[in-house]
Amino acid sequence: MIVIRLEDLLYSAPLLVLTSSGLLALIAEAAGRDKPVISYYTSLIGVITSLILTFLNLGAGVPVFNNMILQGGYAAYCNLIFLSSALLSIVLSRSYLERMQYHRGEFYVLIVFATAGMMLMAAALDLTIVFLGIELMSICLYVLAGFMRKKELANEAALKYFLLGAFATGFLLYGIALIYGTSGTTNLVVISRSFAQLSGNSLFLIGCGMLIVAFSFKIAAVPFHMWAPDVYEGAPTTVTAFMSTGAKAAAFATFVAVFVRVFDIPGTALSSVLALIAAASMIVGNVTAIAQNNVKRMLAYSSIAHTGYMLSGIAAGNAEGEQGILFYLVAYTFMNIGAFGIVSWVEQQEDRKLKFDDYAGFSARQPAVAVLMSVFMFSLAGIPPFAGFFGKYYVFLAAVKADMTWLAIIGVMTSLVSVYYYLRLVVLMYFCEGESDVAAKVPLAAISAVTLAAVLVILLGIYPSLLVDMTKGFFKI
Amino acid sequence: MDLYIIVFYLFALITLASAAIVVISKNIVYSAFALLFTFFGVAGLYVLLMADFIAVTQLLIYVGGILVLLLFGVMLTTKVIRVDMRTATVRTFPAVVIVAALAGTLIGIFWSTDWPQSPASDGFERTIPQIGEMLLTSYLLPFEIASVVLLVALIGAAMIARRERKAL
Numbered sequence: 001m002i003v004i005r006l007e008d009l010l011y012s013a014p015l016l017v018l019t020s021s022g023l024l025a026l027i028a029e030a031a032g033r034d035k036p037v038i039s040y041y042t043s044l045i046g047v048i049t050s051l052i053l054t055f056l057n058l059g060a061g062v063p064v065f066n067n068m069i070l071q072g073g074y075a076a077y078c079n080l081i082f083l084s085s086a087l088l089s090i091v092l093s094r095s096y097l098e099r100m101q102y103h104r105g106e107f108y109v110l111i112v113f114a115t116a117g118m119m120l121m122a123a124a125l126d127l128t129i130v131f132l133g134i135e136l137m138s139i140c141l142y143v144l145a146g147f148m149r150k151k152e153l154a155n156e157a158a159l160k161y162f163l164l165g166a167f168a169t170g171f172l173l174y175g176i177a178l179i180y181g182t183s184g185t186t187n188l189v190v191i192s193r194s195f196a197q198l199s200g201n202s203l204f205l206i207g208c209g210m211l212i213v214a215f216s217f218k219i220a221a222v223p224f225h226m227w228a229p230d231v232y233e234g235a236p237t238t239v240t241a242f243m244s245t246g247a248k249a250a251a252f253a254t255f256v257a258v259f260v261r262v263f264d265i266p267g268t269a270l271s272s273v274l275a276l277i278a279a280a281s282m283i284v285g286n287v288t289a290i291a292q293n294n295v296k297r298m299l300a301y302s303s304i305a306h307t308g309y310m311l312s313g314i315a316a317g318n319a320e321g322e323q324g325i326l327f328y329l330v331a332y333t334f335m336n337i338g339a340f341g342i343v344s345w346v347e348q349q350e351d352r353k354l355k356f357d358d359y360a361g362f363s364a365r366q367p368a369v370a371v372l373m374s375v376f377m378f379s380l381a382g383i384p385p386f387a388g389f390f391g392k393y394y395v396f397l398a399a400v401k402a403d404m405t406w407l408a409i410i411g412v413m414t415s416l417v418s419v420y421y422y423l424r425l426v427v428l429m430y431f432c433e434g435e436s437d438v439a440a441k442v443p444l445a446a447i448s449a450v451t452l453a454a455v456l457v458i459l460l461g462i463y464p465s466l467l468v469d470m471t472k473g474f475f476k477i
Numbered sequence: 478m479d480l481y482i483i484v485f486y487l488f489a490l491i492t493l494a495s496a497a498i499v500v501i502s503k504n505i506v507y508s509a510f511a512l513l514f515t516f517f518g519v520a521g522l523y524v525l526l527m528a529d530f531i532a533v534t535q536l537l538i539y540v541g542g543i544l545v546l547l548l549f550g551v552m553l554t555t556k557v558i559r560v561d562m563r564t565a566t567v568r569t570f571p572a573v574v575i576v577a578a579l580a581g582t583l584i585g586i587f588w589s590t591d592w593p594q595s596p597a598s599d600g601f602e603r604t605i606p607q608i609g610e611m612l613l614t615s616y617l618l619p620f621e622i623a624s625v626v627l628l629v630a631l632i633g634a635a636m637i638a639r640r641e642r643k644a645l
Contacts, residue, residue, distance in 0.1 A: 106636050110636075113628075
């Protein structure tokens, strides 16, 4: 029996290169003490190389390693999201951590390994890989959330995330066990062939329900969202950026991979459950965000709301839904990481300058930064011509086509609510007096990262077809 | 009565009785020790099911690893923070609902499964070589990923627990 073919290694080159760069950075960190810069550059080179290799791999998806993972196609597309999120987070983190006096090499190692976990989650063709990928990503994130060890909020965030995450893992494993017990296999392709007959089995449905609980926890959907605001607030801001984009995109990628690409859910009870979760997330996320005074918490609730918008695409379960989510994830990644990047510049030690009022009069002192922040806020609110608008348009369109017009209506109504709190920040920046300032000089690398995100948000808003055409061929394995 | 049946009921009794003590006991140290017998009884049941690998892992990981860790955790924390670790019953209603749902699922599985009526084949077939071969052939990738997961857990634990080093 042939264990590994050469093609397996070639197709999974992005994953292998990334993991090796993580190991290299770890060795470099151990060898050259107190030089986190080595680890920074090693992981940066690893992520960029992996990104280039992924671009070369965008063709049709190929199952590799004995049908364990899918490489290319859908997986490659998702990898682009994770790798861009990792790249921007790494670049933004360096100056942020130096300012907060927590610059350590392990940080980048953990980001790289978390990204490897995300790539496995999106690529998984087997439930064992789904589990291992989620664990690899989550363990890294638990540590990253508590990276500022002396901060009480950070400790609380890490512990809360860890305990609730362990609980979600329990649900995931129980669900996988039930699915394995009823279908006799963990391979998703095999399960998809017999889905029609399995979906009548109540134990199989309970297993799927438990998977929904576990995934909903990872994407922070209501009612499994309790951890998100506290963790997003306590974690280092650049880690929050990474968690709310890369980790959320990865959880959505597995969600889509299992529930849209494998299970044929339209018309089943699973579809209605997902629609309810989506509606609850949109309502709770948007309404609670209004009451927030801390920008990080506001973005946390806004991310719950965005989870709701994207979940409507999964609940629809059709090709439009999948394409909508895939586009939305890219748009959301860039606009959110940009917003958090700017928050991380304004923030000062001991959690100062995180309030809304700290942004008053921002445009007078930092006109360029204020423009960038406004772009991200308009895009998050879903105002054309920014990328966020088309993301919402595609997922709501999918919901309408799947006869879930009520879901699309809730989506549009709650989006209107969200305009209030996004634009409040813009109004504060432009029309109020204040003495807010970016204290330290922001390095060129971090500015270029945020500018790149803004350019992509605008570009994708004007030419959404750049991405949408790419995703058309992915539906179903 | 068959010896096999007697041994099965013996192990089942050990498991259930000690599990009851784990739940009922007010002292968390007693609970932890009772858990030892629960794990041991379950390992015995695995042996009776001819699942040699799972039985050994059960002993090595649960009895040898997790339980010892648990006991250390209980003993060290009581000493450090001087809190008398007692267990109390809180949130009875949600617990009852969840446990009832879980029990219902398990009983459902129990009834719907088509159990083999004849005893297991006479010849004992070792599962360890098969599992080893599977791990290094069709499940090679998950096996390797598991090692990365363990590495990350190790780095993370060291990162959180290590002594403070001068910040840069």
